[in-house]
Amino acid sequence: MSEKVKTTLYFDGYKLGKPQKFFMVIAALTYGFDLMDMSMFGIVTPILQQNYGITNERLATLNFLFFFGSFLGSIFGGIMADKLGRKKAVLINICIFSLASLMNALWQPHHIVLLEISRFCTGFGTMAACTVAIAYISEMLPSEKRGKYQSIILGIGTFSIPFIAILASTIATRSQESWRIVLVIGALMLFLVPFAIYFLQESPRWLISKGRVADAEKVMEKCLGFECDMSEAYKNYQDSVRNYHKISTSAQFKIMFSKQQAKQTLVCVAFAWCLGVGNNMMSAYNQAFLVQIGFPLAIVLLVSAAAAFGQPIGELISSLVSDKGGRTKPIFFYCMGAAVMFVVIGLSNSVYMYGVAQFVKTLFSAGAMALLMTYIPESFPTSVRGSATGYIYGTQKLIIAFVAALLPVWAFGHFGWFGVNVANAIFWAAAAIVIGLFGKQTALQNIDAMNCYTCDTENEETNPSVEA
Known part of the structure; x- marks a missing residue:
């Protein structure tokens, strides 16, 4: 017997095994179906307005409820990930959003x-499934290529979206009820759950x-x-959590806002809020x-679907630079690029000019979102990684819920197409400034190195085992 x-480094320094590759497929599909829902609902929105008289105000309410649900999903998804395990949590929430997609269609x-x-x-x-998947990904991949694989996962997950969007835009306008077929697509992930139950492995870190x-x-x-x-x-x-017997909610927040971690936590919150609003504010409008x-x-519909090809291409391109510049430099570049392109979109005076500008913008925004999903979980120690990611994405979705419900309709009504896109650009520029000036470089770092953080603030300076 050998x-x-x-090993204390888990997967660092090793090639991916078959279970990790299967996991990457499930993670890619989870993220892809999240974006697919927003894309599909955006396609049917003008049809619902024309056929059933849904107003911009009613659309704003639906948008608010979606993002408010995302807020709660992020919070409870992170809690479920830390309590039940990454595998159970992601599968439970895949079932929830698949069944809800059927409800949309009916x-x-x-x-x-x-x-x-x-x-x-x-x-x-x-959002609950994506929150779990984000923490899951960071724990199942080697640190030296974590950003690259993360971007590849997102690129694979969204590669089918442009083709489905083109198909959906064709189907949706065929009859008054054909939009229902478009929304059924979001439920197809349900068929993969039985395979995932058998083949998907739990995170060894959890x-x-x-x-x-x-x-x-x-x-x-x-x-x-x-x-x-x-x-x-x-x-x-065990050494990293010796100062508390149970990782309670209060203990989690003490870790997140400890002397060593507080600045990075605030950076992650501000960055995620600005980027989230910038990326989702106009999705339904x-x-x-x-x-x-x-x-x-x-x-x-056709031009918008074609512009969606920028999503997987942008994510795959970002895999080439994700692990460079400490992660913060490529994030800054992508966010500023998206800000500039939103201004160009606002100046578009033809649908074709809009299509080109939207495609280029999507290249930047997709790359930035891929980097965000790598950056957030690798900024926190194992004991709070799932919950911290959930709290951040949860509050992000709550901010989006209010901003997306109020700002687009108001800005469009008062300042027109150009004004609403300039407002969007401001959020992207703010995200770039936050990460460029204050963000900690996280690329190529072993995520277990942060496990030395303690929530015992009283002993922070006297306990020699606590490392900054």
């Missing part, structure tokens, strides 16, 4: 409340945090192909506003 290999015009409920549930499920050393060693063996001794990794984790300023619906 001797077990001792909505009847005389029951607007049901559509409001289904949009809320869709937001909850998609297993170690729960004292399940033997289970963690089994996962490591399946991924790396040889037996691993994780006893030292468990000892290191673009096509509707373009139709309202006189562009033909069929052309708007």
Whole structure:
């Protein structure tokens, strides 16, 4: 019997095993279906307005409920990830958003409340699943290529969206009820759940945090192909949390806002808020506003779908630079690029000029979002990674819910197409400034190095084992 290999670095320095590759597929699809829902609903929005008289104000309400659901999904998704495990949490929430997508498709015009409920549930499920997946990804991939693989995952996950968007824009306008077929697409992820239950592996880092050393060693063996001794990794984790017996909510916040961690936590919050608003503020309004300023619906849908090709391309391109410049430099570049392109979009005087500008903007915004999803979880220690990611994305979605419900309709009504896009550009520029001036460089760093942080603030300066 071969001797077990001792390791405290988990997957660092090793090639990806088959379980990790399968995990990457599930993570890619989870993220892809999240974006797909926003894309599909954006396509059917002007149709719902034309066929059923849904006003901009009612659309704003639906948008608010979706993002409010996303807020709660982020919070509870992160809590579920830390309590139940990454695997169970992501699968439960995949089921939630898949069933909610079916509810969207089955909505009847005389029951607007049901559509409001289904949009809320869709937001909850998609964001909860993505929140878990973000922490999951950071724990299952080697640090030296974490950003690259993250971008590849997002690129793969969104590669089908432009093709589906083109197909959906064609189907949606065929008859008064054909838009329902478009929304059913969002439920297809449900068919992958049985395979994921069998093949998906739990995060060994989460297993170690729960004292399940033997289970963690089994996962490591399946991924790396040889037996691993994780006893030292468990000892290191125990040392990192020795000042508290249970990672309670108050303990989590003490860690997040400890002397060593507070600045980076605030940077992550401000960065995520600005980027989230910039990326989602217009998601449900673009096509509707373009139709309202006189562009033909069929052309708007087709051009918007074609511009969506920028999503996977931008994410795959970002994989080439994600691990460079400490992560902060490429983030700054992508955010400023998106800010500039929103101004260009506002100046577009034809639907085709809009299509080109939207495609280039999407290259920048997709790259920035890919980098965000790598940057946030790698900024926190294992004991709070899932919850901290959930809190940040949760508050982000709450901010988006209010901003997206109020600002686009108001700005469009008072300042027109150019004004609403300039407002969007401001958020992207703010995100670039926050990360460029204050962000900590996280690329190529082992994420377990932060486990030395303690929430015992009284002993921060007297306990020699606490490292900054």
